[in-house]
Amino acid sequence: MARVPPHRQEERRLREQLGRKLTWSEKTTIGLFQYHPELRTVWGDLEADVPVVTPQRAPQPGGFKATLLPFQQESLYWMRQQEQGVWKGGILADEMGMGKTIQMLSLLFTDRRKPNLIVAPTVAIMQWKNEIEAHTTGFEVSLWHGHARARDISDLRKFDIVLTTYAVLESSFRKQEAGFKRKGAIVKEQSPIHAIKWQRIILDEAHNIKERSTNTAKGAFELVGKYRWCLSGTPLQNRVGELYSLIRFLGGDPFAYYFCKLCSCKSLHWKFTDRRGCDDCGHTPMNHTCYWNNEILTPIQKHGMRDEGKTAFRKLRILLDRMMLRRTKVERADDLGLPPRTVIVRRDFFSMEEKELYLSLFSDAKRQYSTYVDEGTVLNNYSNIFSLLTRMRQMACHPDLVLKSRRNIEISGEIEEATICRLCHDIAEDAIKSTCHHVFDRACVTQYIEASVQGNPDCPVCHSPLSIDLEAPAIEQDEEIALKARQGILGRLDHNVWRSSTKIEALVEELDKLRHQDSTTKSIVFSQFVNFLDLIAWRLQKAGFRICRLEGTMSPQARDATIKHFMNNVEVTIFLVSLKAGGVALNLTEASRVYLMDSWWNPAVEYQAMDRIHRLGQHRPVHAIKLVVEDSIESRIVQLQEKKNAMIHATLSTDESAMGRLTEEDLGFLFRL
Structure with missing residues (x-):
């Protein structure tokens, strides 16, 4: 007679004890405990062994030109303590406008070991440079951005602070891992910022890595440093799952790891080269689970604040209390x-003419939506629905945004493909291309994905499964084409x-x-x-x-x-x-x-x-x-x-x-x- 695996015996025992079928999460947990017994006490150990750092006022750093406010002195103390603890960093999540840049500079100023890497949105790196010059002395700063950026690793190590952008981080990582075409061959190029062991790695506006599968997030994960910091006034924007990438960047063990339910395999990476079996243990993807998904994300998605979801929220609070500091303007x-x-x-209220145009558009949109509802195909037509909603939003702003859009005027295919977002039919300021070769503005397609009622929405143009790197570098446009496109709607009006x-x-x-x-x-x-x-x-x-x-x-x-x-x-x-x-x-x-x-x-x-x-x-x-x-x-x-x-x-x-x-x-x- 075949021997029943231990985790199946445990499932049967618990099912009889509860008098009901077990949930998927409960079955997964039993499998994990069988081969990863250390997970049984994770949350209790975290509460007992990792104390919450209570902020106290640190003294004003001598020579630092900005006078720290009391709550900023507290965060300086908190950051020093966090670097000495298990996380070697953390999430500074003060509400926007409370001086997170100054607070982080005070930490760098009081511990001047180098080199330090700061990754920020493109619009912010000059502000960082200006703040460093205004409030500190003696820091050598490199602005690692643009085609002329230094490639010599030894040169970068000499700087106290290296400033770069998420787009450059992504590009450097992609060229190192996947390579790029040169004279018909694939050439791989070492990423200088991934070859250096940094003293501190600081992600400003860290929610830029919230999508774990993008090259930008992966590029951030692969950076090597002693201490890691995430700065964001909005670490969470849409879904609890967005916090995973921040936890993963900080190296949270076991919260960011993937575990096998059939053996002791444990990895920070989802490693299935042939898409059939784990590169390490050979078991299928179905038998591997992300601890974060199992303990936090899935229960909250399925149950909200009830039952398992309520327990998951409590676990999340235990974790965040020990790695995140957040103050609001009202509190301080x-x-x-x-x-x-x-x-x-x-x-x-609309004018009479505007209301007539809007109601005409709304009637058409509502009729189309009702058709999807009657046919039970709402989820299958999400991209069409999103387009209808966008056009109604534009009509509420000005009718010409719809009536005079590129969508409604014949133009050359070259300009449309190069510069026009296929979602809003507006100029794509920050254009990126999907794997099915359709161009979108980065912000529009991000919004499209975030609002989706589907887990993975279809491409709004060709309706194949949408695959796009939200953090890919912007498409470089020919200057003449960009100039023509930049004339925009004004060139189409009388x-x-x-x-x-x-x-x-x-x-x-x-x-x-x-x-x-x-x-x-x-x-x-x-x-x-x-x-x-x-x-x-x-x-x-x-x-x-x-x-x-x-x-x-x-x-x-x-x-x-x-x-x-x-x-x-x-x-x-x-x-x-x-x-x-x-x-x-x-x-x-x-x-x-x-x-x-x-x-x-x-x-x-x-x-x-x-x-x-x-x-x-x-x-x-x-x-x-x-x-x-x-x-x-x-x-x-x-x-x-x-x-x-x-x-x-x-x-x-x-x-x-x-x-x-x-x-x-x-x-x-x-x-x-």
Whole structure:
């Protein structure tokens, strides 16, 4: 008679004890305990053996030019303790605008061992360089960016701090691992930043690695350093699963590991070269599980705050309490001395002509959606639904964004393929290409994936399974083609008969009123759609406003020059910024007004935009105005944002509510008038 495996015997015993069938998670846990008995006591050992560091005030570092606020002195103490503990680093998750850059520089200043690597979004590396020069002395800094960056490893080791971007990190890692074509052959090139053992590796805006399967995340995982730090005011934006990459980067054992349920195999990597058997033990992928998924992600996704989900949330809190420090502006208001921030939702109504156009578009969209519902094919047509939603959002901004879009005007295939996002049909400022060779703006396709009701959505163009590296370097465009595309929607309008929109006129009204109250007050205007910013710029210039623009195609040096122009010229009062290009890592405290022209599914993006001005160094009261058109899809998006805010608050605080992706019920809600 065949012998019953021990884990099957344990399953039978537990099933009889509970009087019900076991869940997949329970079966997996039993299998893991059989061959990895150390996992039985992980959470108890973590609570008992790894104390939560209680922040205390460290003394002001001598010679450091910035005076640390009390909570920043506490974080300096906390960071020193974390580096001496089991994690050798951690997550500094203070709310945006509380000076995480200064806090990290204080740590580097008090322990000047080198070299140190800082990886940041492109828009932020010049700000890091400026902050280092302003607040420290004696640091040699290398800006490792652009085609002329140094390749000599020994040269890089000489610097105290090396600054680079996520795009460069990804490119260097990809060329090292996969290689690139040169004269018909595949050539691999060693990545200098992966060949150095760094003293500290610091990921600024660390949520850039939230998708574990991208080359950027893998490139970050493979960096070698003694201490590792993640800086992010929004470590969690959409789903609890996004925290995995941060845990993995920090090297959390066993939380970031994959375990085999049939043997003692354990690995940080998903290693199935032939896609059939593990490279180490030979067992199938089905018999391997990620400990994070089993203990945290899957129970929360399936149960929310009930039963196993509630237990998983408690485990997550135990883990985060020991590796993350988060303070909010409200909690440390006395230390910060920040002026108040007021968020105002301005609600306007369509004109008769706009409403007629919108209702026509909405009727067509609703009829198409109802067809999918009746046929039971909502999930199969997610890409089409997303396109319908995007067009309704654009119509609420200005009808020309739909009527005069590239989608509706014949143009050459070369320009469309090279520069136009196939989701929003707008100029792709930060263009990346899927494996099926379709071009998207990075922010648009990220939003598309995050909002998906499917686990892995289809390509919105060819409807094959979408495979795209969200952190791949931007497509380099021919300058002449880029110039033609950059003329954008203004080149397709008859300026003699062009009419503004309700939303643009609402903005002009707000800015004109502000101009009469105080002509020196500066404002930031954010939109997701570049063509919409073009229309806004045209209208504001006709109204006599001096403006400047921040665009995704700018180099770090050009962005820095544009920001300084806005900050240093009193007559330039309006800064038009694409949410795709400048929603994070900017310090624009000369402004005290933010206007959000269109709502995103992800509320964290909007708060990041608001916090470009509500941060240390701001002395004026801050007003953030969200412009929403009533009786349109926008008012419903605002309501859905509240659900995501609840999920973020649940994980980063002690609240007990959560949500994941948009559900079919959410889509139905959006298509109700």
